Amino acid sequence: MTSVKEKQIKILENGKVTTPKGFQAGGVHTGLRKTKLDFGWIHSEVPATAAGVYTLNAFKAAPLQVTKNSLDKTGKIQTLVVNSANANAVTGPQGEKNALETQKLVAEKKGVEVDHVAVASTGIIGVQLPMEKLYKGINWMDEAENQGAERFESAILTTDTVTKYAAVEVEIDGKLVTISGAAKGSGMIAPNMATMLSFITTDAAVERSSLEAGLRQVTDKSFNMITVDGDCSTNDMVLVLANGLQKNQTLNESHPDWDLFLNGLQYVSQDLAKQIAKDGEGATKLIEVQVKGAGTDKAAGEIAKAIISSNLVKAAVYGSDPNWGRIVCAVGYSEQPIEVDKVSIALGDLQVVENGLPIDFDEEAGTEYLQQEMVTIHVDLQNGAGEATAWGCDLTYDYVKINASYRT
Amino acid sequence: MTSVKEKQIKILENGKVTTPKGFQAGGVHTGLRKTKLDFGWIHSEVPATAAGVYTLNAFKAAPLQVTKNSLDKTGKIQTLVVNSANANAVTGPQGEKNALETQKLVAEKKGVEVDHVAVASTGIIGVQLPMEKLYKGINWMDEAENQGAERFESAILTTDTVTKYAAVEVEIDGKLVTISGAAKGSGMIAPNMATMLSFITTDAAVERSSLEAGLRQVTDKSFNMITVDGDCSTNDMVLVLANGLQKNQTLNESHPDWDLFLNGLQYVSQDLAKQIAKDGEGATKLIEVQVKGAGTDKAAGEIAKAIISSNLVKAAVYGSDPNWGRIVCAVGYSEQPIEVDKVSIALGDLQVVENGLPIDFDEEAGTEYLQQEMVTIHVDLQNGAGEATAWGCDLTYDYVKINASYRT
Numbered sequence: 001m002t003s004v005k006e007k008q009i010k011i012l013e014n015g016k017v018t019t020p021k022g023f024q025a026g027g028v029h030t031g032l033r034k035t036k037l038d039f040g041w042i043h044s045e046v047p048a049t050a051a052g053v054y055t056l057n058a059f060k061a062a063p064l065q066v067t068k069n070s071l072d073k074t075g076k077i078q079t080l081v082v083n084s085a086n087a088n089a090v091t092g093p094q095g096e097k098n099a100l101e102t103q104k105l106v107a108e109k110k111g112v113e114v115d116h117v118a119v120a121s122t123g124i125i126g127v128q129l130p131m132e133k134l135y136k137g138i139n140w141m142d143e144a145e146n147q148g149a150e151r152f153e154s155a156i157l158t159t160d161t162v163t164k165y166a167a168v169e170v171e172i173d174g175k176l177v178t179i180s181g182a183a184k185g186s187g188m189i190a191p192n193m194a195t196m197l198s199f200i201t202t203d204a205a206v207e208r209s210s211l212e213a214g215l216r217q218v219t220d221k222s223f224n225m226i227t228v229d230g231d232c233s234t235n236d237m238v239l240v241l242a243n244g245l246q247k248n249q250t251l252n253e254s255h256p257d258w259d260l261f262l263n264g265l266q267y268v269s270q271d272l273a274k275q276i277a278k279d280g281e282g283a284t285k286l287i288e289v290q291v292k293g294a295g296t297d298k299a300a301g302e303i304a305k306a307i308i309s310s311n312l313v314k315a316a317v318y319g320s321d322p323n324w325g326r327i328v329c330a331v332g333y334s335e336q337p338i339e340v341d342k343v344s345i346a347l348g349d350l351q352v353v354e355n356g357l358p359i360d361f362d363e364e365a366g367t368e369y370l371q372q373e374m375v376t377i378h379v380d381l382q383n384g385a386g387e388a389t390a391w392g393c394d395l396t397y398d399y400v401k402i403n404a405s406y407r408t
Numbered sequence: 409m410t411s412v413k414e415k416q417i418k419i420l421e422n423g424k425v426t427t428p429k430g431f432q433a434g435g436v437h438t439g440l441r442k443t444k445l446d447f448g449w450i451h452s453e454v455p456a457t458a459a460g461v462y463t464l465n466a467f468k469a470a471p472l473q474v475t476k477n478s479l480d481k482t483g484k485i486q487t488l489v490v491n492s493a494n495a496n497a498v499t500g501p502q503g504e505k506n507a508l509e510t511q512k513l514v515a516e517k518k519g520v521e522v523d524h525v526a527v528a529s530t531g532i533i534g535v536q537l538p539m540e541k542l543y544k545g546i547n548w549m550d551e552a553e554n555q556g557a558e559r560f561e562s563a564i565l566t567t568d569t570v571t572k573y574a575a576v577e578v579e580i581d582g583k584l585v586t587i588s589g590a591a592k593g594s595g596m597i598a599p600n601m602a603t604m605l606s607f608i609t610t611d612a613a614v615e616r617s618s619l620e621a622g623l624r625q626v627t628d629k630s631f632n633m634i635t636v637d638g639d640c641s642t643n644d645m646v647l648v649l650a651n652g653l654q655k656n657q658t659l660n661e662s663h664p665d666w667d668l669f670l671n672g673l674q675y676v677s678q679d680l681a682k683q684i685a686k687d688g689e690g691a692t693k694l695i696e697v698q699v700k701g702a703g704t705d706k707a708a709g710e711i712a713k714a715i716i717s718s719n720l721v722k723a724a725v726y727g728s729d730p731n732w733g734r735i736v737c738a739v740g741y742s743e744q745p746i747e748v749d750k751v752s753i754a755l756g757d758l759q760v761v762e763n764g765l766p767i768d769f770d771e772e773a774g775t776e777y778l779q780q781e782m783v784t785i786h787v788d789l790q791n792g793a794g795e796a797t798a799w800g801c802d803l804t805y806d807y808v809k810i811n812a813s814y815r816t
Binding site for chain 2 (some may be wrong): 055056057058090091092124125126127145234235237265267308310312313316318319321324325328329331332334335338340341353357358395396398400401404
């Protein structure tokens with residue numbers, strides 16, 4: 001599976017995490033943020049087979065550890081709650097206690113097993129959760145006016161400027177299965193709101209181990225391929241909940257429609273990942289880097305990430321400067337095996353380097369191309385079949401402003 | 409050798425690359441740059457034992473490859489020339505031909521062996537050297553008005569705002585030996601002037617293999633521990649020339665004064681490295697990160713570099729914001745073995761994290777500390793004897809400005 005086969009996937013323009021059968025969602029304002037929604041939830045009628053991927057940061061936030069422990073134990077999630085404005089990270093034993101208490105109270109409120117509750121947090125690091133606000137949020141979970149996927153999408157945001165969601169429909173065993181997701185990310189103002197959170201729901205029936213493997217595979221081609229500033233947070237988490245209410249024959253790697261399901265999952269994940277990159281702090285442009293011709297997909301991925309992480313490349317795109325030297329330079333220091341006299345680079349359709357040497361190109365056309373809201377950098381290493389795509393954003397004055405002066 | 413023993417090293421405030429016996433230097437304006445000096449040289453009365461370290465970037469510039477080939481062959485350099493404004497990188501076979509011709513013409517002019525000439529370039533990538541300007545420069549090398557270490561220091565600069573030099577004196581076998589250096593780095597305006605160049609001269613007699621090993625060791629604690637934006641250029645090079653004119657017993661690892669010599673070499677290298685970091689594009693502050701208590705020096709180095717490379721940390725220092733969450737986060741994603749509940753962090757003398765948990769500290773004192781021109785971040789992992797220090801600079805509006813709009 002190297003590309004999304006959109007033909008077999010129906011994109012649902014306004015699909016939400018509640019579009020799959022049997023999922024509800026909502027959000028409330030508890031006072032964690034000044035006026036915005038700050039506590040959200042997704043709930044499935046029945047326990048959903050679930051899988052998660054978590055930050056590799058050694059400082060793992062308490063809610064992430066609590067969620068991982070429960071999910072490892074039962075393989076299922078029925079209810080998940082998210083608070084914004086406070087990450088509950090670097091908070092020691094008290095932080096763990098607060099995450100466990102949240103989990104227990106949600107289980108009581110919703111009448112589900114404690115270990116079927118996932119908890120997630122995003123916001124300031126090193127401050128204990130003000131639990132009285134979470135008590136309020138949990139209390140209000142069932143009230144009619146608090147329901148709605150849009151409320152959930154808003155409640156999980158920190159400094160994001162837009163809500164992020166995506167959904168597709170695929171046919172599995174003749175049943176129309178929906179895969180939907182909501183995400184937040186890229187804002188990082190008060191100490192460290194770096195968190196990338198993503199929640200995916202589906203009414204497909206999927207075997208646990210296959211869902212786990214599939215999520216990992218898809219994450220490597222989506223959420224793991226975006227960077228705003230290269231900082232990997234203490235709270236990053238992606239959860240997928242498959243409640244099986246479409247009653248398809250349970251999906252696994254041997255099912256004839258497995259690849260189709262995976263393509264749907266990948267489409268939703270990539271779409272959310274791109275939305276996160278585009279909403280990067282201070283960003284004015286979405287940058288896509290496509291690398292092909294590498295020895296392996298992994299090598300292609302490292303090269304794509306070296307380019308998308310380069311401050312010099314990001315600043316050049318901001319300034320609409322077709323500065324291919326910086327791209328060449330990033331390819332060169334990526335520490336991947338390359339043959340320098342085979343490397344070719346294009347900005348959109350505009351070839352700028354061929355077989356390791358600069359070629360004459362229309363600089364004005366380059367500048368014009370880079371003035372678009374989305375720009376694609378193509379790198380062909382002509383050295384194998386490995387390929388990868390990464391997404392990021394430009395480096396702007398506003399990025400520095402946001403991160404240098406969060407208190408003012 | 410983990411720290412510079414300054415007691416045995418006499419720092420020469422105004423020492424230059426010509427302070428060691430038998431070295432001359434100079435620089436001229438050939439028209440590569442509009443009005444500034446752009447072609448410089450260092451020449452030793454006798455062939456000097458020499459060693460080099462070179463960029464790990466896969467795209468290695470032509471002059472760097474030519475210099476490395478000759479030095480590998482003979483182990484000696486008598487004359488080195490540097491041009492600024494053009495990197496002679498990504499220039500293919502013609503670029504190599506131009507570097508070889510420069511080497512040959514310099515050898516003829518100075519009456520030295522071709523393989524005793526080193527050539528270096530820094531400046532724009534992907535444009536062939538305008539050789540007629542280099543011919544002029546070579547022709548003018550012997551004229552009296554073009555001599556002087558200050559002229560050399562200026563001629564190697566691109567967008568640097570100051571010249572960079574350092575020198576020490578050490579006593580070896582009762583002889584006063586001088587070690588001096590000049591460097592450029594940190595500017596990167598027109599396409600990719602990313603180059604870090606450093607040239608060190610000494611009148612000590614040193615065995616080739618020891619000089620090589622010593623330079624590598626010292627580089628790992630100096631030039632390899634600085635970052636302005638993490639981009640490693642196609643032209644980075646450090647060369648050390650030891651002409652032996654002080655007639656000391658030839659230094660090697662068994663010589664009783666070897667460590668002293670190495671300390672001197674390290675002092676000069678670290679001083680130059682810090683000058684480069686401080687003159688980083690748009691920088692207003694020098695940041696030093698000291699990591700101790702790691703399992704190994706290497707692990708400490710990786711952690712120090714993760715912190716000094718974090719845009720979020722750099723922007724926080726620019727804004728004088730004692731945002732320790734970003735430092736914790738960088739420690740956590742450095743992929744080094746750490747015990748999170750042992751990590752302690754201080755800004756100068758101000759402890760902000762102890763044993764993995766935040767402690768109450770005076771935020772105003774933190775802000776005040778970060779308003780200084782040089783700030784030190786201390787990280788203690790309490791997990792071993794490994795230690796390392798890295799240097800960098802803050803991330804500012806001017807960095808974005810310089811790199812987004814080089815053409816205007």
